[in-house]
Amino acid sequence: MKKRPAAFLDRDGVIIRDSNYLSHPGGLKIYPNAVEAVRLLNRHGFHVILITNQSGVARGFLSIQMLEEIHAAIRDLMIKNLAVIDEIYYCPHHPEFGPPHLRVQCACRKPAIGMINNALKDFRIDIEHSFVMGDQWRDMKLALNAGIVGVMVRTGHGREEVCNHIPAFTRLMKGFHIANHALEGVRWILKRR
Ligand SMILES: [Mg+2]
């Protein structure tokens, strides 16, 4: 099978509204533009992969089981709208909080590239044409660490993060892009191909 590029999408602030440590599927709010963004990525042959830091687990705000219920709910809502998320990788760890097995300096907490490496094992990914999209500076650092293009969105923490980091952004993030939201970011990616 031919390798296909992947869209490594952040969850909170990109796909769903960032409600500090969401701990129940009932609080889920998917951005309508993100549904359309995922559909567009499906249609253009991208693997759609969510990668998300969920230190709320280490901090004791929610269980792994609840986190997986939330993720099942996100995938269901997407499917109902004919949009497919291929996989969701999460990091439940935190270097300073939580019980010993979760209070670790792990290889998966963004901006470390552990979750991208896991995806590379599970899917046939054309990494060169893949991209990262996120609303935080660490998502862009993740892109930088992975050697792929980053798209920053102004939803979630994006507006604030762009303001705080604009000098570094222009200095380090050559070829990166800032979009108003996920759909606009995906359109930019498709146009530059
Ligand atoms: Mg985020």
Ligand SMILES: [Zn+2]
């Ligand atoms: Zn981790």
